Amino acid sequence: MSTATIRTRRFMTNRLLCRKQMICDLLHPGLASVSKMEIRDKLAAMYKVTPDVVFVFGFKNNFGGGKSTGFGLIYDTLDNAKKFEPKYRLGRHGLYEKKKMTRKQRKERKNRMKKVRGTKKAKVGQAVKK
Missing domain, CATH: 3.30.70.3370 (Alpha-Beta Plaits)
Structure with missing residues (x-):
């Protein structure tokens, strides 16, 4: 001290x-x-x-x-x-660790979300976790 x-x-x-x-x-x-x-x-x-x-x-x-x-x-x-x-x-x-997504995962998620409209985007965004 x-x-x-x-x-x-x-x-x-x-x-x-x-x-x-x-x-x-x-x-x-x-x-x-x-x-x-x-x-x-x-x-x-x-x-x-x-x-x-x-x-x-x-x-x-x-x-x-x-x-x-x-x-x-x-x-x-x-x-x-x-x-x-x-x-x-x-x-x-040290109380939070950010989840790392690869570039390919981010791009795939973005393209999936482009195919739907409105509130359905949230469900599509969650579909990443397989």
Whole structure:
């Protein structure tokens, strides 16, 4: 752990999305930046939760260094996090793996979907899994 300190402001409890959201001001004199894992651990300790439900993103370093500002989200449960967080942020935590489709599969699916109209496209798109 480094000598970085975290201050939170604009704290808000979002009951619809089952989370607490805040802006995090990070003071780190003498350091270029602090890793997101470290920030997650410190926020988790501050709010007495496990680090797996803490999501931090959007950190920008101020000119001259020593201070960074970003966003922090703390979900009530891991299931809520998986439900509401974007897939790319879940991927950063290792909670989501994107299915790789080959180029040929994508093209075949596209051409199958061109043959039907309207709501039937959804059924044709699902037919890929054989």
